[in-house]
Amino acid sequence: MKRIYSAIAVFVIGLILILNHSQSLAQNSVSDPLPSWNSGTPKTAIIEFVNRTTTSESADYLPPKDRIATFDNDGTLWPEKPLIQGMFILESLKVLVKKNPDLREKQPFKAALEGDLAYIKQLGEEAVMELLAAVHANQTQETFTVTARQFFETGIHPTLNLPYTQLAYQPMRELITYLQKNDFQTWICSGGGIDFVRLISEPMYEISPQQVIGSSLKKQFIEKEGQFVLWRADKLNSFNDKAEKPINIDLHIGQRPILAAGNVRNGGDIAMLNYSQGGNQKSLQLLINHDDAEREFAYAEANNASLKAAQKNDWQVISMKKDWKRIFADQQ
Amino acid sequence: MKRIYSAIAVFVIGLILILNHSQSLAQNSVSDPLPSWNSGTPKTAIIEFVNRTTTSESADYLPPKDRIATFDNDGTLWPEKPLIQGMFILESLKVLVKKNPDLREKQPFKAALEGDLAYIKQLGEEAVMELLAAVHANQTQETFTVTARQFFETGIHPTLNLPYTQLAYQPMRELITYLQKNDFQTWICSGGGIDFVRLISEPMYEISPQQVIGSSLKKQFIEKEGQFVLWRADKLNSFNDKAEKPINIDLHIGQRPILAAGNVRNGGDIAMLNYSQGGNQKSLQLLINHDDAEREFAYAEANNASLKAAQKNDWQVISMKKDWKRIFADQQ
Numbered sequence: 001m002k003r004i005y006s007a008i009a010v011f012v013i014g015l016i017l018i019l020n021h022s023q024s025l026a027q028n029s030v031s032d033p034l035p036s037w038n039s040g041t042p043k044t045a046i047i048e049f050v051n052r053t054t055t056s057e058s059a060d061y062l063p064p065k066d067r068i069a070t071f072d073n074d075g076t077l078w079p080e081k082p083l084i085q086g087m088f089i090l091e092s093l094k095v096l097v098k099k100n101p102d103l104r105e106k107q108p109f110k111a112a113l114e115g116d117l118a119y120i121k122q123l124g125e126e127a128v129m130e131l132l133a134a135v136h137a138n139q140t141q142e143t144f145t146v147t148a149r150q151f152f153e154t155g156i157h158p159t160l161n162l163p164y165t166q167l168a169y170q171p172m173r174e175l176i177t178y179l180q181k182n183d184f185q186t187w188i189c190s191g192g193g194i195d196f197v198r199l200i201s202e203p204m205y206e207i208s209p210q211q212v213i214g215s216s217l218k219k220q221f222i223e224k225e226g227q228f229v230l231w232r233a234d235k236l237n238s239f240n241d242k243a244e245k246p247i248n249i250d251l252h253i254g255q256r257p258i259l260a261a262g263n264v265r266n267g268g269d270i271a272m273l274n275y276s277q278g279g280n281q282k283s284l285q286l287l288i289n290h291d292d293a294e295r296e297f298a299y300a301e302a303n304n305a306s307l308k309a310a311q312k313n314d315w316q317v318i319s320m321k322k323d324w325k326r327i328f329a330d331q332q
Numbered sequence: 333m334k335r336i337y338s339a340i341a342v343f344v345i346g347l348i349l350i351l352n353h354s355q356s357l358a359q360n361s362v363s364d365p366l367p368s369w370n371s372g373t374p375k376t377a378i379i380e381f382v383n384r385t386t387t388s389e390s391a392d393y394l395p396p397k398d399r400i401a402t403f404d405n406d407g408t409l410w411p412e413k414p415l416i417q418g419m420f421i422l423e424s425l426k427v428l429v430k431k432n433p434d435l436r437e438k439q440p441f442k443a444a445l446e447g448d449l450a451y452i453k454q455l456g457e458e459a460v461m462e463l464l465a466a467v468h469a470n471q472t473q474e475t476f477t478v479t480a481r482q483f484f485e486t487g488i489h490p491t492l493n494l495p496y497t498q499l500a501y502q503p504m505r506e507l508i509t510y511l512q513k514n515d516f517q518t519w520i521c522s523g524g525g526i527d528f529v530r531l532i533s534e535p536m537y538e539i540s541p542q543q544v545i546g547s548s549l550k551k552q553f554i555e556k557e558g559q560f561v562l563w564r565a566d567k568l569n570s571f572n573d574k575a576e577k578p579i580n581i582d583l584h585i586g587q588r589p590i591l592a593a594g595n596v597r598n599g600g601d602i603a604m605l606n607y608s609q610g611g612n613q614k615s616l617q618l619l620i621n622h623d624d625a626e627r628e629f630a631y632a633e634a635n636n637a638s639l640k641a642a643q644k645n646d647w648q649v650i651s652m653k654k655d656w657k658r659i660f661a662d663q664q
Binding site: 220228254 | 397
C-alpha cells in the first residue's frame with residue numbers, strides 16, 4: 001500500500017502545479033467565445049443571456065436540463081438559395097429519367113429537369129416536399145440514406161462553388177459550440193426532411209442525429225424479401241414549418257426551448273420563436289436577416305412578418321452583413 | 333516553462349503508478365454489473381453482447397453512436413397490472429365528476445369510476461388512450477404536467493402497496509446503468525403517453541425526457557389569454573404499439589436499435605424486436621415473461637405470439653421468477 005500512497009502524493013502535487021499554470025494561462029487570454037461575430041447588440045445579448053442563465057448566483061439561473069436551444073436549418077445554419085434539399089431532388093430526378101425517359105416530358109419533372117434555379121425558387125417549401133415524395137419515397141429508409149450520402153459527398157453549391165457540407169455559417173457554429181460548452185442541449189428544427197438533415201448534423205454542426213427535428217414522410221414497417229424494413233410512403237407525415245415547429249419540438253423534446261433561432265424568409269420560424277418566448281423563464285430569440293448580397297445573399301419577406309414580429313417582441317435581429325465578420329469558415 | 337515541464341513529468345509518473353495499481357485492483361475484484369440477475373442464459377447473453385459490441389478488437393465492435401437500446405415501459409421496466417396510466421385516468425375521472433356530477437351516470441365514466449380493476453384490465457391499451465383523451469385532453473400541456481406530477485407524488489399501487497415511482501424493476505435498472513456505462517444510448521419506447529412517461533424517466537431510470545418515445549395526442553399551437561401554449565387535442569396522434577414502435581423509433585432516433593427489450597402480454601413489442609434484429613449489425617432482443625405470481629404477477633398472452641416469435645428468432649426470454657434475484661429495489 002505504501003507505493004500507492006506515494007504515487008497519489010506525487011500525482012496530486014503534479015496536478016496542483018499544472019492547474020496553477022493553466023489557470024494563469026487562462027487569465028492572460030480570456031478568449032472570445034464568438035470570434036466571428038462583430039461587437040454589437042446581438043453578440044452582447046447572446047453572451048449576457050448565457051451568463052445570466054448559467055451563473056448559479058444569477059436570478060435567471062437554469063439547471064442544464066432546462067437549457068434547450070433550437071435552430072432552424074435552411075437560412076439559419078446554412079444557405080437556402082437554392083434550397084439544398086431542392087438540389088438533391090433535382091439530382092435524383094436526373095437519375096430517375098435516365099431509367100424512365102418518359103418522365104422527361106411530364107410535369108413537374110420536365111420543368112424541374114430544365115434545371116433552372118428560378119423554378120426551384122418559385123416552389124414553396126411545401127411543394128419541394130411534394131417533389132421529394134416523388135423521388136425519395138416508395139423506397140426503404142436504407143436506400144434513401146445511401147442516395148442522400150452520395151449527394152452530400154459530391155454536391156457543390158451552384159454559385160458559392162463550395163461543397164454543401166462546407167456551407168455551415170461559421171458564426172452559428174461558434175454559437176452552437178459556445179452553448180454546448182455551457183451545457184445547453186442544441187437541437188435543429190428544420191423545414192427540411194428529418195432524414196436528410198440527420199446525415200450532416202454531426203459532421204457540420206456537431207449536433208447528433210437524435211437532436212434533429214424536421215419534416216417527415218409517413219412510414220410503414222414491412223417485411224420485404226425476408227427483412228424487416230421501414231418503407232417511405234409517398235405521403236407527408238409532418239411539414240415542419242410555422243405552427244408545426246413548436247408541436248414537433250414538444251414531441252421530440254417535451255420542453256420549451258429557452259433559446260430559438262430562425263431567419264427572415266417566409267415567416268416559417270415565427271411560431272417557434274413565439275413558443276420559446278412564451279414560458280416563464282428568461283429566454284432569447286434570434287432572427288437572421290439575409291442582407292449580405294456580397295458574401296451570401298440578400299432577400300426579404302414579402303409581408304415583412306418576421307421582422308415585424310421581431311420588433312414587437314424584442315427579438316434580436318442579426319444582420320449578416322453587419323454582425324458577422326465572416327459567413328463561412330474559409331473566409332477571412 | 334521549466335516548472336511546467338517538471339510538473340508534467342511528475343504528473344505522468346504518478347499517473348502511471350496509479351493506473352498500474354488500479355488495474356491490479358480491478359483484476360482482483362471484477363464487480364458484477366448485474367447483481368440482481370441470477371446466473372443463466374439471459375445474463376450471460378447480455379454480458380457477452382455488451383463485450384462483443386464494445387471491445388475494439390471484436391469483430392462485432394460498434395462505435396458509441398451505433399449503440400442504441402430501446403425499452404418498452406409497461407411490463408418491461410415497471411408493472412402493468414393494472415396499467416399505471418389507467419390508474420391516473422381513474423384518479424382524474426374522480427376529480428372530474430366532483431365538478432360535473434352528471435358524468436357519474438354516463439359511460440364509460442360510470443364503469444371506470446366504480447373503480448374495479450377488472451374493468452380497467454378489460455380495456456385494451458388503445459381504449460385506455462381513448463379514456464385518457466377524455467380527461468387529459470382539451471387542456472394546455474402545462475395543465476396536464478401539473479396534474480400528472482401530482483399523481484406521481486401521491487399514487488400508491490393497489491396491491492403492491494408501494495408508490496408507483498418505486499416500482500422500477502431493479503434488474504432492468506441495473507441493465508440500463510450497465511449499458512450507459514458502456515456508452516449505449518438508452519431509450520424508452522412505451523405504449524404509454526409520451527408526456528406521462530417523460531415525467532418519471534429521469535428519476536426512475538436515469539433516462540432523460542428527450543429519450544422517451546410514446547403514444548401522443550395531436551396538439552395545436554395557440555394563443556390563449558395572451559400566452560402561446562400547446563393545446564392537447566382530443567385526438568390520438570400516434571398509438572405507440574406494434575408496428576408504430578419501429579416507425580416512432582425511426583422518427584425520434586433515426587437508427588435501428590441494436591438492443592431491444594419488451595415483454596409478453598399482447599404482442600405489442602414483437603415489431604420493435606423484429607426491427608432491432610433486422611439490421612446488419614450484431615443485435616440482442618430481450619423478452620420478459622411475467623411468471624412470478626409471488627413477487628409480482630403471472631400472466632400470459634392468449635395466442636402466445638411473443639413467445640413463439642422469441643423461439644423462432646432466438647430472442648432471450650427472461651423469466652422474472654428464475655432470472656431475477658429481486659424484482660424491486662427494496663426486496664432482498
